[in-house]
Amino acid sequence: MNEAIQIVLFMVALAALSPLLGRYMAKVFIGEKHFMKPVFGWLETSIYKVSGVKSEEEMNWKTYLYGVLLFNLFGMVVLFLLQMFQAYLPLNTEKLPNVSWHLSFNTAASFITNTNWQSYSGENTLSYLVQMMGLTVQNFVSAATGIAVVLALIRGLTRKTTDALGNFWADMTRSVIYVLLPLSIILTMVFVSQGAVQTFSHYVKATTLQGTEQVIPLGPAASQSVIKQLGTNGGGFFNANAAHPFESPTPFTNFLEMLALLIISSSLVFTYGHYMKSKRQARAIFITMFILFAVGLAISLWSEYSHNNVLNISGNMEGKETRFGVANSVLFSVVTTDASCGAVNCMHDSLSPLSGMVSMFNMMLGEIIFGGVGSGLYGIIIFIILTVFIAGLMVGRTPEYLGKKIEAFEMKMAILAILAPSIVIKLFSAIACSIPAGVSSLNNAGPHGLSEILYAFSSAAGNNGSAFGGLNANTVFYNLMIGFDMLIGRFGIIVPVMAIAGSMAKKKVTPVSSGTFRTDNWLFVMLLISVILIVGGLTFFPPLALGPIVEHFLMNLGVTF
Amino acid sequence: MKTQTIIALKFLLVMTILTGIIYPLLMTGLAQLGFPSKANGSLIMKDGKVIGSELIGQKFDSSIYFWSRPSAIGYNPIPSGASNYGPTSDTLKKQVGARRVFFAKMNSLSDPLSTPKEMVFASGSGLDPHISPEAALVQADRVIKARHLNDNQKEELLKKIKDMTQAPQFLCLGEPRINVLILNLELDKIGQNLPVR
Numbered sequence: 168m169n170e171a172i173q174i175v176l177f178m179v180a181l182a183a184l185s186p187l188l189g190r191y192m193a194k195v196f197i198g199e200k201h202f203m204k205p206v207f208g209w210l211e212t213s214i215y216k217v218s219g220v221k222s223e224e225e226m227n228w229k230t231y232l233y234g235v236l237l238f239n240l241f242g243m244v245v246l247f248l249l250q251m252f253q254a255y256l257p258l259n260t261e262k263l264p265n266v267s268w269h270l271s272f273n274t275a276a277s278f279i280t281n282t283n284w285q286s287y288s289g290e291n292t293l294s295y296l297v298q299m300m301g302l303t304v305q306n307f308v309s310a311a312t313g314i315a316v317v318l319a320l321i322r323g324l325t326r327k328t329t330d331a332l333g334n335f336w337a338d339m340t341r342s343v344i345y346v347l348l349p350l351s352i353i354l355t356m357v358f359v360s361q362g363a364v365q366t367f368s369h370y371v372k373a374t375t376l377q378g379t380e381q382v383i384p385l386g387p388a389a390s391q392s393v394i395k396q397l398g399t400n401g402g403g404f405f406n407a408n409a410a411h412p413f414e415s416p417t418p419f420t421n422f423l424e425m426l427a428l429l430i431i432s433s434s435l436v437f438t439y440g441h442y443m444k445s446k447r448q449a450r451a452i453f454i455t456m457f458i459l460f461a462v463g464l465a466i467s468l469w470s471e472y473s474h475n476n477v478l479n480i481s482g483n484m485e486g487k488e489t490r491f492g493v494a495n496s497v498l499f500s501v502v503t504t505d506a507s508c509g510a511v512n513c514m515h516d517s518l519s520p521l522s523g524m525v526s527m528f529n530m531m532l533g534e535i536i537f538g539g540v541g542s543g544l545y546g547i548i549i550f551i552i553l554t555v556f557i558a559g560l561m562v563g564r565t566p567e568y569l570g571k572k573i574e575a576f577e578m579k580m581a582i583l584a585i586l587a588p589s590i591v592i593k594l595f596s597a598i599a600c601s602i603p604a605g606v607s608s609l610n611n612a613g614p615h616g617l618s619e620i621l622y623a624f625s626s627a628a629g630n631n632g633s634a635f636g637g638l639n640a641n642t643v644f645y646n647l648m649i650g651f652d653m654l655i656g657r658f659g660i661i662v663p664v665m666a667i668a669g670s671m672a673k674k675k676v677t678p679v680s681s682g683t684f685r686t687d688n689w690l691f692v693m694l695l696i697s698v699i700l701i702v703g704g705l706t707f708f709p710p711l712a713l714g715p716i717v718e719h720f721l722m723n724l725g726v727t728f
Numbered sequence: 729m730k731t732q733t734i735i736a737l738k739f740l741l742v743m744t745i746l747t748g749i750i751y752p753l754l755m756t757g758l759a760q761l762g763f764p765s766k767a768n769g770s771l772i773m774k775d776g777k778v779i780g781s782e783l784i785g786q787k788f789d790s791s792i793y794f795w796s797r798p799s800a801i802g803y804n805p806i807p808s809g810a811s812n813y814g815p816t817s818d819t820l821k822k823q824v825g826a827r828r829v830f831f832a833k834m835n836s837l838s839d840p841l842s843t844p845k846e847m848v849f850a851s852g853s854g855l856d857p858h859i860s861p862e863a864a865l866v867q868a869d870r871v872i873k874a875r876h877l878n879d880n881q882k883e884e885l886l887k888k889i890k891d892m893t894q895a896p897q898f899l900c901l902g903e904p905r906i907n908v909l910i911l912n913l914e915l916d917k918i919g920q921n922l923p924v925r
Contacts (some may be wrong), residue, residue: 172900214746218738219731233729237736245740288807300748307747308740336739343747355755356762362783365759365767370806373771373778375786376793376912382806383781385769390755394747407808410852412783413769418902477821479841484849485820486810489797489858492903496852513852516812517820615814637812718816727818 170494173422174464177498178457180426181433185453188430189437195345196318196338196438207344214340222340225331228669231319234335235312235661239279242305246275249301250293259294260369266292273646278305280657281313281539283395283402283509283632284649286641290384290405295367302402303391310398310431311342313541316661317435320545323668324569325442327676332668346431347397354393354427362416363389388413396427399539401509401632409499409512410488421491421512425499428508432537435544443569447687452547455692456505459536459699463525464501470521471497476725486514497522500633504529507539509632516610516619516635520722523635524715527622530629532703533588533660539630542657545664547695551686552581552667554698558684558691568686570676577670580663587659588628589706591652595624596710604644610637613728614718621714623649628656772909785857786909791834791874792920794859794867796908797846798827801854808853824848835870858905861893876921888914 194201215222226234250266253259266274270286277284278301287293293302315338322332359365364385371383388404392414395401405411415421433453440449471493474481482493491499496513503510504526515526529536535546556573559566566573599605599620609616619635626633627649634640640649685691759767770782780786787803788796796803800811813820827848828840837843844863846856868889872882892911896902 169896169900176900210746214739214742218742219735220739230729230732234732234736237733238740241736241740245744288809290805290807299752300744303752304744304748308743336735339739339743343743348747348751351751352755356758359755359759359763359767362766362770364769365756366769367756368768371769371771371778371781373780375780375803376909376916377786377788377790379787381780381784381786381803383769383771383778383784384805387752387756389759389767390752405808405853407810407853407855410810411808412785412853412855412857416783418897422901475815477816478824480824480845482845483815484846484851485813486850486852488852488856489846489860489905490856490902495902511852514810514812516814517810519815523814610812611814611817613816615816618814635812635814636810637814718814722816727816727821 173494174498177422177425181429182457184426184430185433186437188434189449190441192346192434192438193441195341197441201345203345203349207349210344211340214344215337218336220334220336220340222334222337225333226335227330228319228323228332228665228672231332231335232662232665235316235665236658238308239312242308243275243279246278246301246305247271249297250274253294253297256294256296258296258367260367261294263292263294269643269646270641273650276650276653277632278302278400278402279309280630280653281309281398281400281507281542282627282630282653282657283400284627284634284640284653285402285406285408285632286646286649288406289403295386298391298404299387303394306391306394306398306400306402307343307347308339310347310400310540311339313539314342314346314435315339315541316664317541317545320548320664320668321439321442323672324548324571326672327674329672332672347394350397350427351390351394354397354423355390357423358389358393358420361420362412363392363420364413365389393427396424396508396510397431399428399432399506399508401503403510409510410514415512418490418495421495421499424510424512425502428506428510429502429537431540432506432543435541439544445687451687451692452551455695456536456547458692458696460501460505463505463529463536464498467497467501467522467525468494470519470525473519475519475722477722477727486517488512500526501529503633504631505536505538507534507542507629507631509626511633514636515622515633516637520715520719523618523622524711526633527618527625527715528703528707528711530625530631531589531592531707532699533585534629534631535699542630542660546660549581549584549664550699551695552577553585553702554691554695555684555686557698558694562684564682564684567677567684570679571671571674572677577667580667584660584663585702588656591655592624592628593706593710595648595652596621599624599648604642608639608642608645610639611728614714614721615728617710618714618718621710624652627652630656772913780909782907782910783857785855788908788912791870793912793915794864794871794908795847797856797859798848798850799854799856800850803855805855808855810852810854811850835866837866857907857909859908861889861904861906864889864906864911871915875919876923877918878921881918884918885915888918
């Protein structure tokens with residue numbers, strides 16, 4: 168009963184808050200007056216002044232994309248160097264050595280792509296300086312990059328006969344200072360009030376009640392912990408991520424973490440509605456995402472509460488925390504893989520086979536069930552374009568979206584964006600399964616071993632970052648493979664999305680007529696869900712059948728590995 | 729394009745200063761002012777020495793203490809972590825079986841399967857500071873015997889377990905739970921008697 172109340176409460180909070188935040192963000196990005204302007208307006212103008220940004224100067228898609236790529240490249244180089252030389256830099260209270268080149272590459276790729284895959288374990292790998300000036304910074308700006316790209320796409324879709332898609336630097340600045348920063352500041356204080364740590368002190372040596380020594384790690388964790396949720400980043404300050412009592416000390420912080428990681432992505436849908444001047448269009452997208460979320464959650468809950476014949480228990484607690492219990496752990500696992508967050512409050516490796524599969528499938532679909540901040544929305548818009556195209560073929564009309572014709576160029580780009588992550592997931596998983604460097608990292612045997620590999624590459628390509636943590640990913644092979652996987656999963660979508668934005672912006676709008684195929688009704692919602700599931704299903708059913716599905720049946724027979 | 733390059737560099741620098749230096753410093757300052765004890769790890773002191781953190785579980789396996797959950801890292805927090813054994817793992821099956829038998833034997837439970845589930849499964853962080861109230865209650869008899877507590881002390885202990893049980897937060901969030909380290913500190917206050925001859 169209590170479980171049901173918590174889940175309903177979460178859903179209600181999400182559905183109630185999203186339109187409000189969506190409206191606020193629309194005001195911020197359209198440039199209307201809003202209540203944070205008097206508070207941080209001075210900061211916005213000074214950032215423009217210092218970095219030489221002319222915020223009113225709009226960019227075409229190529230200049231905008233150039234800004235995105237260049238900024239990310241510089242961010243990656245800086246983060247790479249910070250890790251490579253952390254031993255010589257200040258604020259290294261625990262005298263940690265320099266990070267290896269392949270782990271530095273992996274973590275740098277991981278954080279600029281908003282993936283935040285953890286090959287590292289924070290407590291014994293990264294200094295406070297790297298955590299702050301490297302990871303926390305990328306937590307903000309990689310999320311802002313996602314928002315900026317989706318804003319460019321939205322402008323491309325809703326404007327007509329123009330080249331102008333907005334100013335990348337202005338979009339970044341506004342995302343950070345009016346959305347991410349204020350929310351982070353409030354949440355950090357709430358988290359600290361619950362017990363999350365926020366300090367620059369050394370680790371503390373304690374002598375436990377039974378007389379052994381225990382070193383207690385500390386650090387500026389709360390401030391990073393909240394932005395990693397808000398920005399759908401997910402890289403933990405500590406290795407155990409949101410299961411760690413210093414990151415998420417109470418059920419209340421757990422609830423806020425789940426809300427924080429989904430709220431910006433779901434609100435952006437309503438922001439899009441304001442740009443389209445159509446609440447119905449936004450609602451259709453929100454409902455699509457919500458249905459996919461709810462169905463996944465139902466399957467995952469059913470599976471996790473079913474009897475495990477191997478361990479002779481229902482709702483096992485392996486990898487779960489007492490304060491959260493089973494329901495919150497399952498809810499978190501679904502929410503964090505719907506959004507491309509990847510923070511975890513329980514260990515996904517130990518979830519029941521089909522619960523693990525739901526998490527994996529959420530990521531394989533391309534992180535479009537709310538998805539990452541910004542990236543979720545541009546991801547589902549790609550699927551909308553595909554759906555409109557397929558519907559157009561069925562009725563024999565030129566496909567249109569928001570009054571604009573979808574033509575060969577947009578379709579090529581949309582297919583590229585859908586195929587790029589799928590291809591790397593399957594190709595890289597196949598390579599990892601075939602060579603000793605891939606298989607030797609496994610923690611579990613049998614079909615669960617395949618799931619570990621499949622999960623890793625799905626997580627990386629979807630820019631999620633959660634893991635079947637048993638896989639030892641801190642090897643040269645995995646650090647490089649997963650690093651490239653993340654970069655392709657991110658920029659393999661951003662580049663075609665920006666190209667679509669550019670070409671759509673140039674087009675004329677044809678007025679709505681009785682023959683227009685509507686994209687704001689239930690028929691379209693159902694079509695969109697079908698297309699998403701068919702594309703995802705056809706691509707990934709075979710490997711899923713060999714991994715989690717066969718494991719589920721073997722578990723019922725009591726087989727172990 | 730060249731202007732964009734220069735802007736990109738400057739912008740990264742500005743963002744690094746704002747979100748990488750000012751933001752964490754400001755938050756640390758405010759946290760230290762507002763919630764100094766919590767921001768520094770909710771440390772518990774005894775006789776001027778740190779004996780642990782309220783939020784970080786400790787290993788308890790002595791018969792005179794309430795036990796904490798199994799931990800894949802043996803409650804050594806550097807780094808935190810879990811077993812990551814899957815649902816069809818043979819190792820996990822054996823571990824769970826052995827833990828059930830051992831727990832049932834030590835706490836005089838007739839059926840190993842009645843062992844509370846969090847006592848046979850390792851936590852996600854490896855540092856779970858809590859167990860369920862049921863898991864505390866089934867251990868009470870063992871602790872009472874090991875400490876040779878008299879009837880008054882026994883009653884005091886049972887009352888403590890009841891008082892220290894944390895209900896779900898705001899009536900509905902999370903699970904009822906009890907902090908093992910704090911419970912054992914209270915237990916030490918109740919004391920320990922010499923065996924009755």
